Amino acid sequence: MRGGALPLLVWALLLAASGATNAVWTGDPIQIEEFAGAVAITLATAGVLIVRRREAARRGEPSGPRDPEPVTHTSFGAVIAAIGLGVFVFGFTFGHFMIYLGMGIMVAGFGRLALELYHERRAVRRREP
Amino acid sequence: MIAISTDHKRIALNMGLTALGFFILGGIFALFMRAQLTSPHGDLMSNQRYDELFTMHGSTMIYLFVTPMALALALYLVPLQIGARALSGSRVALAGFWIYLCGGLVMQSGWFANTGAGQAGWTSFYPLSNGTYSPGVGQDLWVLGVILAALGELLVAICITMTIARRRAPGMTVLRMPVFTWTSLVSVLMVVGAFPMLILAMLLLFIDRHGGHIYSGFTGTIDYQDLFWFFGHPVVYVMFFPYLGCAAEAVATNAHKRWFGYKAFVASMMTFSVLSMSVWGHHMFVTGGVTNGFFSFTSTLLLVPAGIEYFDLVGTLIGGAIRLRVSMLFGLTFFIQFLIGGLTGIFVASPVLDYNAYGSYFIVAHFHYTLFAGSVFGFFAGVYHWFPKMTGARLREGLGRVHYVLLFIGTNLTFMPMFVLGLDGMDRRVSRYSQHPGWAFLNRLETAGAGVIALAVAVFLLNVLVSLRRRELAGDDPWSGHTLEWATSSPPPPLNFERPLPPIRSYAPLLDLREEAEDRARERERGAASEARV
Amino acid sequence: MPPLAIVDTRKVYDWVLSIYVPIAIGVFALFTVLIVGAVLVYRRRERPSRRHEANRLEGSYVVLLTLVASFLLYITFTALHQDNLIVASARASSHERPAVTIDVTASRWEWTFTYPGHGITHRSGAVGQEPLVVPTNVPVRIELRSEDVIHSFWVPQLAFKHDAIPGSVQTLTLDFDRSGSFSGSCAEYCGLLHAYMVFTVEAMPLGRFDTWLRTGGTVSA
Numbered sequence: 001m002r003g004g005a006l007p008l009l010v011w012a013l014l015l016a017a018s019g020a021t022n023a024v025w026t027g028d029p030i031q032i033e034e035f036a037g038a039v040a041i042t043l044a045t046a047g048v049l050i051v052r053r054r055e056a057a058r059r060g061e062p063s064g065p066r067d068p069e070p071v072t073h074t075s076f077g078a079v080i081a082a083i084g085l086g087v088f089v090f091g092f093t094f095g096h097f098m099i100y101l102g103m104g105i106m107v108a109g110f111g112r113l114a115l116e117l118y119h120e121r122r123a124v125r126r127r128e129p
Numbered sequence: 130m131i132a133i134s135t136d137h138k139r140i141a142l143n144m145g146l147t148a149l150g151f152f153i154l155g156g157i158f159a160l161f162m163r164a165q166l167t168s169p170h171g172d173l174m175s176n177q178r179y180d181e182l183f184t185m186h187g188s189t190m191i192y193l194f195v196t197p198m199a200l201a202l203a204l205y206l207v208p209l210q211i212g213a214r215a216l217s218g219s220r221v222a223l224a225g226f227w228i229y230l231c232g233g234l235v236m237q238s239g240w241f242a243n244t245g246a247g248q249a250g251w252t253s254f255y256p257l258s259n260g261t262y263s264p265g266v267g268q269d270l271w272v273l274g275v276i277l278a279a280l281g282e283l284l285v286a287i288c289i290t291m292t293i294a295r296r297r298a299p300g301m302t303v304l305r306m307p308v309f310t311w312t313s314l315v316s317v318l319m320v321v322g323a324f325p326m327l328i329l330a331m332l333l334l335f336i337d338r339h340g341g342h343i344y345s346g347f348t349g350t351i352d353y354q355d356l357f358w359f360f361g362h363p364v365v366y367v368m369f370f371p372y373l374g375c376a377a378e379a380v381a382t383n384a385h386k387r388w389f390g391y392k393a394f395v396a397s398m399m400t401f402s403v404l405s406m407s408v409w410g411h412h413m414f415v416t417g418g419v420t421n422g423f424f425s426f427t428s429t430l431l432l433v434p435a436g437i438e439y440f441d442l443v444g445t446l447i448g449g450a451i452r453l454r455v456s457m458l459f460g461l462t463f464f465i466q467f468l469i470g471g472l473t474g475i476f477v478a479s480p481v482l483d484y485n486a487y488g489s490y491f492i493v494a495h496f497h498y499t500l501f502a503g504s505v506f507g508f509f510a511g512v513y514h515w516f517p518k519m520t521g522a523r524l525r526e527g528l529g530r531v532h533y534v535l536l537f538i539g540t541n542l543t544f545m546p547m548f549v550l551g552l553d554g555m556d557r558r559v560s561r562y563s564q565h566p567g568w569a570f571l572n573r574l575e576t577a578g579a580g581v582i583a584l585a586v587a588v589f590l591l592n593v594l595v596s597l598r599r600r601e602l603a604g605d606d607p608w609s610g611h612t613l614e615w616a617t618s619s620p621p622p623p624l625n626f627e628r629p630l631p632p633i634r635s636y637a638p639l640l641d642l643r644e645e646a647e648d649r650a651r652e653r654e655r656g657a658a659s660e661a662r663v
Numbered sequence: 664m665p666p667l668a669i670v671d672t673r674k675v676y677d678w679v680l681s682i683y684v685p686i687a688i689g690v691f692a693l694f695t696v697l698i699v700g701a702v703l704v705y706r707r708r709e710r711p712s713r714r715h716e717a718n719r720l721e722g723s724y725v726v727l728l729t730l731v732a733s734f735l736l737y738i739t740f741t742a743l744h745q746d747n748l749i750v751a752s753a754r755a756s757s758h759e760r761p762a763v764t765i766d767v768t769a770s771r772w773e774w775t776f777t778y779p780g781h782g783i784t785h786r787s788g789a790v791g792q793e794p795l796v797v798p799t800n801v802p803v804r805i806e807l808r809s810e811d812v813i814h815s816f817w818v819p820q821l822a823f824k825h826d827a828i829p830g831s832v833q834t835l836t837l838d839f840d841r842s843g844s845f846s847g848s849c850a851e852y853c854g855l856l857h858a859y860m861v862f863t864v865e866a867m868p869l870g871r872f873d874t875w876l877r878t879g880g881t882v883s884a
Contacts (some may be wrong), residue, residue: 003303004294007399011318014403018427022407026420030352031410034359038322038406045287045321049294062297071624072135075220079133082224082281086231089277090238092335093269112222176855251854257812257854262771310809345832350813385711393721415815415850416826417833421743429736431717436728439694440721446701448712461702465695472687479739481679481746484672486821488815488850554819556848559858563846644713 002063005056008046012039068127070120077116081109135219136623137292141205142519144226144285148198151233155189156586158182163543163579166572169562179560180248181267185237188271193233196364199371200250200545202283202511203313205519207289209614210307212298212633214624217291221284229281234589236274239267239552245269250558252361253334255353260338269338276331279324279360286320289313298613300633304395306610308381308388311395312374317400319363322406327360351418358409366405368420370398370499371439372507376460379510381445382608383457387637389444393437400432414480415487421480428478435471439464454608455529459510462537463503470498473548491551497544509536509589516596517603521619525601528592535585542578546571611637671838672746676822679742683735749802750823750835763872764804765795769814769827769849772856783880787862788849794863795847796880798872799839807833815851818864824850839866 019035049056053119088102131139165171174182208216216222221367239246244265249258253271256262293314297306306314330353337343344353381388388394408431410424442464451457473495477483486492509532517523550571555562562568606615616639617626631638766777773788776795785793797803807816809827817824818837825835849860867875 004297005320007303007314008294008318011315011399011403014399015322015406018403022423025426027422028255028355028420030355031419034326034355035407037326038359041325042318042322045290049291056294059302061300061302066298071215072219073623074130074133075135075223076133078135078220079223079227082227085228086235086277089231089273090235092273093266106464116220131853176858180855254813254851257852262854263813315798347828348830350828350830384705384715387715389715390717390721391715393718393725415824416813416828417831418828422740425739425743426736429732429739432732432735433725433728437721437725438722442699443694443697444715444717444721446698448714449701449705450704450711451705451710453706461698465698468694475687475735476680476683479679479683479735479742481672481675481739481742482683484746484824485676485819487824488817488852554817554846554848556850556858558852561858563861579718661834 002055002058002060004062005046005049006059008042008049009057012046015042018119037055041047068124070124072120075113075116077109077111077113079109080112084109133223135216135223135624137204137208137216137219137222138519138621138625140216140219140226141201142221144197144204144229145201147226147230147233148194148201151189151193152198153586154237155186155194156583158186158189160579160583162186163576166562167576168572169564171561174560176560177245177248179367180558181240181246183558184247184250184253185239186273188236188247189233190273190500191251191364191368192275193229193236195368197229197278197282197285198508199313199316199368199504200282200289202371202375202508202515203289203309203317204285206515206614207310207313208296209293209518209617209625210310210612211293211296211301212613212626213292213296213631214626215296216288217295218288222288225281225284225288227281228284229278232274232279234274235270235277239270239274242266242270252357253347254357255334255344255350257336258334258338259344260340263338264481269335272335272338276328276335279327279331283324283328284315285322286324290319290321293317298630298633304392305633305636305638308377308391308394309371309374309612311398311417312370312377315398316367316370319367319402319406319425323360326356327364330356330360330596330618347418351416353414354413354416354418355409358412362409362412363406365496365499366402370402372463372504372511375511375514376463376507377438377442377445378612379456379462379514380442381458381637382514382610383454383460384445384449384451385609386445386449386639387611387635388441390437390441391636394441395435397437401431404431408478411478411480411483414483423480425480429475431478432471434476439468440592454513455524455526455533456510456513458533459506459513459531462533463506463510466498466506466540467504470495470500470503470584473498486551488557489584490547490553490555490557493557494544494547494551497547502540502544506536506540509533514608515614516593517607518614518619518621520597521603522596522600523603523607524592524596528588528595531590532585532592535581535588539578539581539583539585541580544578584593609639609643611640613638615639651660652653671840672749674840675742675745675749679738682738686731686735687848708717746823747750749838750825763798763876764806766806766807766808767795767816767827768810769816769853769860770810771812771854772818772849773848774816774860774862776862778876781876781879782875785880787868788860789856789859792863792866794844796865796867796872796875797837797839798869799842801869802836802838805835805837807835812853813851813862814849814853816847817850818845818847820845820864826851839864842866842868842873 016039023032042101084102084105087098091098180489244267246267249263333343372641377388404427408428410419411428413419414421475488513524603619605618635641767773773786773790776785776838787793807827809829814827815824845864847862
């Protein structure tokens with residue numbers, strides 16, 4: 001975890017510098033927006049890491065994982081949700097019934113996913129003192 | 130169980146095998162195109178069929194093979210190389226693989242539509258791709274397929290980013306990550322930064338196709354290209370960096386030396402990837418809608434970080450103990466052939482030269498030298514290098530050499546004449562061409578070359594089959610590897626490492642161990658010798 | 664660089680190419696020799712060296728690369744400036760008469776060349792093969808339009824192309840420095856008959872061109 005956000009921050013900084021050069025040189029609004037968008041996404045990703053653990057933004061050697069972690073082997077829910085999304089999108093050309101079918105499958109997938117996560121959390125809690 | 134496993138190795142293998150299937154499909158499309166172009170007025174197929182073929186060839190190769198294969202390699206190897214036991218967000222990665230697969234199927238299902246598959250080119254420029262000029266379900270399926278594939282790839286990339294950030298083993302600082310991991314990290318950062326723009330552009334295109342009037346007039350036309358190429362150029366490097374990493378690892382291991390100039394390499398990777406996010410306008414030099422000077426400036430600057438890779442390559446080779454295994458042949462050829470693609474890339478970074486080259490076969494030759502003569506050779510370097518780790522069995526060296534020689538001949542026979550044709554004025558994306566002196570001959574050479582490439586791929590598949598059927602056991606570390614994936618069994622167990630990891634003090638921890646052992650042995654010898662003298 | 668007066672885009676292109684190509688061949692040869700040479704020399708050696716950094720050397724090499732990039736950019740920007748002068752300006756010609764203006768309209772899948780004020784309209788592409796007739800050694804103004812999708816106006820002889828984008832008029836000034844018959848085509852994929860969207864350029868001395876224009880295009884070139 002330690003230092004994990006650093007490459008993202010450096011990268012976003014360099015990209016911002018490049019975008020600033022573009023802004024000064026071209027002044028093209030859509031190009032400036034694109035650079036800003038990419039920098040924002042990278043910073044948001046780095047932000048998520050830092051908010052979870054402050055050490056993500058600090059230099060130094062990472063230590064091992066501290067909290068017990070659930071081990072996931074399979075996930076049926078994720079696959080069902082993904083296929084549901086595929087069916088949903090396919091429905092836009094093939095026939096509208098598939099849009100509803102896809103949404104149904106997605107809901108089932110997310111339901112199953114929630115169940116999987118619930119069992120995992122419980123198993124972790126049982127391991128903790 | 131295989132299909133729903135959240136083990137990163139299993140997801141990566143599924144994704145890699147899917148991508149390989151799309152590679153063969155896209156290759157078959159290319160063979161049909163080459164057959165049509167054997168003579169200036171070939172009558173093998175209609176114009177429409179040819180347009181579908183080149184559109185789907187480009188789309189299949191870019192969205193469904195080279196990019197997801199790069200991510201699949203990263204998904205398999207990065208957690209192993211940084212000593213992680215599992216992936217961060219493995220469910221998301223699993224869903225990402227399935228969404229990508231759905232995207233591929235949706236895109237290819239266009240072949241069964243009565244108006245045919247997508248036929249507006251892999252770039253699908255506006256307004257050609259709108260509802261008026263490309264009506265029909267095929268183009269809709271193409272747009273939706275691209276959205277799904279890009280979304281799937283984006284999810285996988287996010288998981289790899291998070292894994293690198295959160296799950297490095299104790300001691301594995303950012304500046305001790307192996308070369309391949311670094312190339313993967315900058316690639317996934319580019320996916321995270323650039324792919325949302327593609328998804329946005331395609332969603333807007335879909336709405337526009339159904340009466341939404343999103344892009345209109347000159348500005349809309351240029352805006353589409355700005356959005357598309359903001360993804361479209363970075364993806365070129367997503368399709369390059371991980372394969373550069375493959376070639377670099379293969380070369381370093383086969384030279385029995387750690388990769389030279391690591392810090393400069395890391396710095397170059399950072400600047401390389403940022404610059405390549407800043408060059409997309411060079412695809413628009415002839416539109417009159419971008420500032421050509423800026424994009425010429427950034428594109429030409431790419432030669433600085435690219436030059437560093439070559440310095441590091443030569444530095445790695447000098448003083449090495451080089452063994453010319455098949456992975457080494459592919460790795461070295463990757464660098465040499467990519468140089469042709471890179472140098473011609475510097476040509477077309479000059480607007481004045483691009484004014485002639487744009488839209489011609491010169492460009493086709495240029496990007497096939499980067500993507501095929503480059504990336505695909507890097508891919509095969511990676512396959513020969515890591516196949517023993519992934520399966521426990523080695524690929525046959527003899528068949529591998531045949532595969533290498535055929536692919537080398539076929540590649541250059543196919544793509545070298547395209548430079549000449551392009552400078553001579555032959556347009557790309559044409560099913561018929563004029564009876565210009567020499568053009569028919571050069572095109573016939575290319576078709577022959579494409580046949581040789583097909584043969585080479587067949588030999589590769591045969592090699593895989595033979596090597597899996599009659600296994601030559603590889604053991605954990607057949608090549609004296611440098612990085613942590615060689616410190617576990619082949620194939621690795623579900624949680625990657627059963628034995629404790631060796632201490633991590635550099636980007637080549639296993640080589641460190643070997644060098645320390647060597648030093649101790651030498652000291653002992655010296656000690657024994659001096660004792661004997663006393 | 665020759666003086667601008669009679670420079671066409673082909674001359675600028677050839678000049679840039681004459682500098683880029685030798686450098687590229689030199690770089691390719693250098694690295695190929697280094698890579699193949701190193702492999703041959705260090706093949707089958709037993710004890711690999713442990714040297715893995717040469718940061719000072721690499722630093723100087725980066726400076727060298729930056730100089731090469733700067734040099735190439737200097738060449739390219741000079742040439743781009745020349746091209747802009749040729750192509751984008753509607754500058755007064757050194758000749759007595761103003762530049763000829765030709766309306767070039769691209770549509771699926773034909774080119775329409777109109778000479779305003781002369782009542783001449785030529786079509787080329789899927790429909791016919793009437794050439795684009797231009798005078799040599801005077802600036803030719805081209806007003807490029809598209810009626811539907813993006814097309815690209817390419818004359819390989821001039822080493823120049825420019826997109827015709829719907830909703831805009833792109834004004835180009837081109838110089839043809841020699842008489843003759845050259846091929847041209849659409850360089851942006853535009854749909855089903857893209858391959859047929861070709862044309863011929865007939866470039867002729869100004870005197871003959873004037874006669875051709877006066878007679879309403881009836882006297883053939």
